[in-house]
Each structure stands twice: as structure tokens, then as C-alpha cells.
Amino acid sequence: MINTDNRAIGIFDSGFGGLTVLKEIEKKLSNENIIYFGDTARLPYGSKSKETIIKYSKEIYNFLKKKNVKLIVIACNTASSFALDTLQSISDIPVIGVIKAGSRCASRESKGNILVIGTKGTIKSEVYKKEIHSISNNINVYQQSCPLFVPLVEEGMLDDKITILSIKKYLDNYIDKIDSILLGCTHYPLLKESIQNTYNKNINIINPAEEVAEEVFNILKQNNQLANNVNRTLEFYVSDDRDKFIEYGSLFLGYKIKNVKEIDIEEYKA
Amino acid sequence: MINTDNRAIGIFDSGFGGLTVLKEIEKKLSNENIIYFGDTARLPYGSKSKETIIKYSKEIYNFLKKKNVKLIVIACNTASSFALDTLQSISDIPVIGVIKAGSRCASRESKGNILVIGTKGTIKSEVYKKEIHSISNNINVYQQSCPLFVPLVEEGMLDDKITILSIKKYLDNYIDKIDSILLGCTHYPLLKESIQNTYNKNINIINPAEEVAEEVFNILKQNNQLANNVNRTLEFYVSDDRDKFIEYGSLFLGYKIKNVKEIDIEEYKA
Structure with a gap:
């Protein structure tokens, strides 16, 4: 028996870069709903301390969990490096990093x-x-x-x-x-x-990103959690400047991004 | 009668850029002590909200006041745009911006x-x-x-x-x-x-920066506050990564920066 799980995959990054990861996942897993969060209010992550990045990543984790995702991809090098272990230790769903x-x-x-x-x-x-x-x-x-x-x-x-x-x-x-x-x-x-x-x-x-997409596919397949959405949805959330995200993000994805909402990510503190 | 005031001039920026302003002030006013603060932990300022920039600028103002400066230069475009009026309204010493x-x-x-x-x-x-x-x-x-x-x-x-x-x-x-x-x-x-x-x-x-140096000179002259230090001092403070500041800052000034200390700027909240 093959089960399905039509909940979304969650992806996050400090801003736009993670969209290249979304692009590969989108290509490899064409029936999956995806929820993307870009922390545009607090970018760049690269110059911030480990402690701060872990705090931010936990907030985003809480947000994505509220959105009921089935798996989370940290599509950011800094957050993968600093926060992957922490998120894996508190999470009841798979968390994957790029590094x-x-x-x-x-x-x-x-x-x-x-x-x-x-x-x-x-x-x-x-x-x-x-x-x-x-x-x-x-x-x-x-x-x-x-x-x-x-x-x-x-x-x-x-x-x-x-x-x-x-x-x-x-x-x-x-x-x-x-x-x-x-x-x-x-x-x-x-x-x-x-x-x-x-x-x-x-x-x-x-x-x-190609290896990440492969890994996401393998995990979902193994867990009998691949989705079978006929018309899959993409939702985007950012912490600042929706318009800039649409402009830059569309360049990354090669098509016009729709469905972008601005949220206050600090509300998702533990 | 000509009075003198050998207290330092305070200059701040989000990071390194303000050093081009320091360079002009240093050139124009060769007997003045200078204290420079670069907010390297929280750069860049350009993508942050007005409210946040005012908060940061007030902390830096408090720090420079504790250092007993006689005049403050906001050597940052974003902070000049957002925080100049606020700092001028709370300050008992002159505050100058670049814009x-x-x-x-x-x-x-x-x-x-x-x-x-x-x-x-x-x-x-x-x-x-x-x-x-x-x-x-x-x-x-x-x-x-x-x-x-x-x-x-x-x-x-x-x-x-x-x-x-x-x-x-x-x-x-x-x-x-x-x-x-x-x-x-x-x-x-x-x-x-x-x-x-x-x-x-x-x-x-x-x-x-050249006009800023001119303005600093004119204000101090008018107030009888020009200094007459024979061996003037330059002190640098940063909120993160002293070594990077020395590396980049030396490029901006054209000579090797010494005398750099790291401080916790958040301690200077009102």
C-alpha cells in the first residue's frame, strides 16, 4: 500500500538565495506543496553570531510548524552550519541542511x-x-x-x-x-x-541544492509521504519588503512570484 | 581671548564607510583627538527600519557622551537620514550629519x-x-x-x-x-x-565628508572650542570583529589602524 501526505514542504533562508534550493525541489517533486520563508528583515545571516542564528531559526521553525509542514529544508549556508543540530534535536519532523x-x-x-x-x-x-x-x-x-x-x-x-x-x-x-x-x-x-x-x-x-532535492525525495518516499497534489501550491512569506522579494525572487526563479505575504516573525518566539 | 577645548570629536557609522569622513576631519583639524565608533555587529544599517536606526543611534550617542566628546558626527547616510533630528533634540553638544x-x-x-x-x-x-x-x-x-x-x-x-x-x-x-x-x-x-x-x-x-570637516571646523572655531593637542590621539571602537575592522579600516585610511577596542554597545541603552 502506498500512502500519501499532502502537507507542504517548508523551506527557509535569510532572503532570496534559498530560492535556488526551492527551484530544485520544485523540479524534482512536482506534486508537492511548498511554503518558503525568507527572513528579509534580518538578512544577512553571514555576519551574525551562532546564538543569534539559532534564535532566528527556532522562530522560523515554529512558524513553519504552525503551517503544518511535513519536512523542513534549511536553504541557507549560515543557518545550516549553526542551527541544523539544534532544530533536529527539537523537531518531530525531518530537518535537512545544505552543507x-x-x-x-x-x-x-x-x-x-x-x-x-x-x-x-x-x-x-x-x-x-x-x-x-x-x-x-x-x-x-x-x-x-x-x-x-x-x-x-x-x-x-x-x-x-x-x-x-x-x-x-x-x-x-x-x-x-x-x-x-x-x-x-x-x-x-x-x-x-x-x-x-x-x-x-x-x-x-x-x-x-540538487542533492538536497534528492534527499527530500528519498526521505519522503521512504516514509510513504510523497504527495499527489494535482495542482500544487507555492506560498511565500517574508519578514520585510514584499515588493523587493517579488522583484528579486522572480529573477531567481525565472518566473513571476505570486502569493507573497509579510509576517512578523518575532511573534513566533518559543 | 582664545579658549581651547581638548576633548575629542566623536564620529560614528555602521561600519567602515565613516572612516572616509574621519579622514577629512583628520586632515582639516590636525590637533583634534578623535573617537570613532563602527557598529560592525549590526551593519548594514541601509536595510533596517527608522525606529531601529534611532534606537541604535541613541545607544551610540550615550557611549560617545560617556567618552566626553565635544561634538558628534553621524558619518553614515542612513543614520543621518533617520536619526539626526532625534539626536539633535536630546543633545547638549552639536550633532552633524552627512546629508x-x-x-x-x-x-x-x-x-x-x-x-x-x-x-x-x-x-x-x-x-x-x-x-x-x-x-x-x-x-x-x-x-x-x-x-x-x-x-x-x-x-x-x-x-x-x-x-x-x-x-x-x-x-x-x-x-x-x-x-x-x-x-x-x-x-x-x-x-x-x-x-x-x-x-x-x-x-x-x-x-x-569635505563639507562635514569644514562644518566641524567652523562650529568649533565659533564656539572657541578648537583643540591644541600637539600629539593628537585616534581611538577606535567596534561592536564586533576587531581584526576585520583593522584589515578593512586600514584600506580606507591608507595607514595601519591601531588602538581598536571591541565593546558591547547594547550596554549603552538609555
Whole structure:
């Protein structure tokens, strides 16, 4: 007997980046309802303390639980790094983060030399490097922060010549030494094609979001919880500036976002 | 009789940008002690509400008052826009902001067509445009946000070819219509030379910080409060990550910053 569970999947991020994760989940699981929360009032998370990020993540967890989701994806590198363990320890539904998924994929696919790119905070924390080495010690992990990539993506300059020059600036030094690049920031998948086109080389570009979508599918399948919604729904919630979210978010998803509501996330304190 | 007042001048900003204001004050007033506060734990201010910025600014005001400063400069566009009136109303010492000073200079120097450049938040608020028009209605004020400029400055890429291309991207459309450019973000003075060099045209580039320094000088002179310290001191305080402040701040000032302390600014609530 195959059971179904038509409750939504919950996804959250500090802002827009997590929409690249939503995009992969949407593609892989076409009958699932999705509820997305972007903490636009309190972004960026990258510069905030672990304690603060755990507090914020718990509030968002409470909000998503009130929305009766069946599984939660932390679609944010900083929150995955700081708050995954805490949320898993208090949760009665599965909680998944991007870092473990991305690192697992990297360990499986790399032929021995991988470059992790991300924001200054992610790279400084070495979180992907540590996670990859906890799975396999035989992989050389290079690291490079790419601070121009987020503003370039948010400006929609995905294949501008400024973007190509920035890609070359950050990656030229590594490109002959590596077989794979791990996109360690949820904004970066929008630059995947430009990175690929900049080099005449077969580089494996790993988007952790694809592995996350795979993991969500496997968990739901295993638990007999896949949905069979014929017309699935997408709902978006933000903590500030609905209009900006629609403008930027539509760029991330490639279609016009509808169904966005502003909420006061601080009301969801424990 | 000429009196002196050797108490320090207080300057604050959300982070590093205000150091371009410190630089001009330091140049103009070489016998003054200066205390600088950068609210690095809570940056950026640009995306936060008016209420929050007033709360933060009051805490910083209390801190600087405890340090016994004789005058306070709000070296931040967002805080100048939101909190100047409030601080002036509670303060028994002069408080100066960058927006009024920059707008006054623009009104005086422009020949009729000026471009204001700044962050998305500053440009969207139209704060410079309104302030300039409150002084003179005969000036056409064009506006352009330049979101790549802050990360380019923070990366130290002051005359990189990526930077030149970015300048052309943002300014090419205006350059034949204007006589002046107002730098409406405290990061932008570091790009002044590159902007000037990009165009074969005599453009007047207005750095509000120079006018602020002039204003500080005039107020202190008028009040008989200019200092006569032979070896003046610079003290820096931040709310987070002293090391990053030293690294980035030294880039802004052109010399290695010393004398940086980390404090808990929330202790200075009213």
C-alpha cells in the first residue's frame, strides 16, 4: 500500500538565495506543496553570531510548524552550519541542511581536487572543507571567497562582461588544479552557466541544492509521504519588503512570484 | 581671548564607510583627538527600519557622551537620514550629519545638473534629492544606485578593470548631461580618482565628508572650542570583529589602524 501526505514542504533562508534550493525541489517533486520563508528583515545571516542564528531559526521553525509542514529544508549556508543540530534535536519532523548534502555530493563526485567557493563568512569558517574531510580524507579542498558574486547575481548581471571578468579573477588560479567546483552559496547556481562557459574544460559544478532535492525525495518516499497534489501550491512569506522579494525572487526563479505575504516573525518566539 | 577645548570629536557609522569622513576631519583639524565608533555587529544599517536606526543611534550617542566628546558626527547616510533630528533634540553638544552638508555643498557648487550616486536604499529614499531641492529648485537631480561599488571598495579593487567597467555601466548614461556627481555613500570617495580618470571631462565630484570637516571646523572655531593637542590621539571602537575592522579600516585610511577596542554597545541603552 502506498500512502500519501499532502502537507507542504517548508523551506527557509535569510532572503532570496534559498530560492535556488526551492527551484530544485520544485523540479524534482512536482506534486508537492511548498511554503518558503525568507527572513528579509534580518538578512544577512553571514555576519551574525551562532546564538543569534539559532534564535532566528527556532522562530522560523515554529512558524513553519504552525503551517503544518511535513519536512523542513534549511536553504541557507549560515543557518545550516549553526542551527541544523539544534532544530533536529527539537523537531518531530525531518530537518535537512545544505552543507551536509553538498559535502556528501562533493565527496562522491570529486576525482580528488575540488574548489569550494562561497561568501567570506562561509569560506573563513571552513565548514565545507571540514565536512568533506569528515567523509573522505583523500580530497584536496581548495577554498576561495567571491564577494562580488552576490551583488552581481542580485543585479541580474548573470553573463555581463563584468561578471566574466570577476569569474576569471576568482577562479583562474585554481582551474588547472581542480576537477570540481562546489557552489557553497545559494546565490551562485545562477552563475553556473557563466562559469562553465568561461573555461574550455570539463568541470563538474556541484550545486548542493540538487542533492538536497534528492534527499527530500528519498526521505519522503521512504516514509510513504510523497504527495499527489494535482495542482500544487507555492506560498511565500517574508519578514520585510514584499515588493523587493517579488522583484528579486522572480529573477531567481525565472518566473513571476505570486502569493507573497509579510509576517512578523518575532511573534513566533518559543 | 582664545579658549581651547581638548576633548575629542566623536564620529560614528555602521561600519567602515565613516572612516572616509574621519579622514577629512583628520586632515582639516590636525590637533583634534578623535573617537570613532563602527557598529560592525549590526551593519548594514541601509536595510533596517527608522525606529531601529534611532534606537541604535541613541545607544551610540550615550557611549560617545560617556567618552566626553565635544561634538558628534553621524558619518553614515542612513543614520543621518533617520536619526539626526532625534539626536539633535536630546543633545547638549552639536550633532552633524552627512546629508545636509553634502546637499548644501551640491547646491552651492552645481551648475544645474547633478547626479547623486549611492546604495539602493539611499537612492530609493530620495533623501539627497529632497534636501537639495529644499535648498534650490533650479537644479536637476539625477539619481543612480551603484550596488557593486561597496563590494569593489571592500575588496580593495579601486582601479581594477572590473571597477572601471562598473563605473562606465552606472555613469555612462549621465555623463554628458551633468556637471557634478555627489558621492552619496561613504564608501565611494575611494573611487573618486577612478571615476575622474574614466572620463575625459571636467566633472566636479562632491565628497560630503569635505563639507562635514569644514562644518566641524567652523562650529568649533565659533564656539572657541578648537583643540591644541600637539600629539593628537585616534581611538577606535567596534561592536564586533576587531581584526576585520583593522584589515578593512586600514584600506580606507591608507595607514595601519591601531588602538581598536571591541565593546558591547547594547550596554549603552538609555
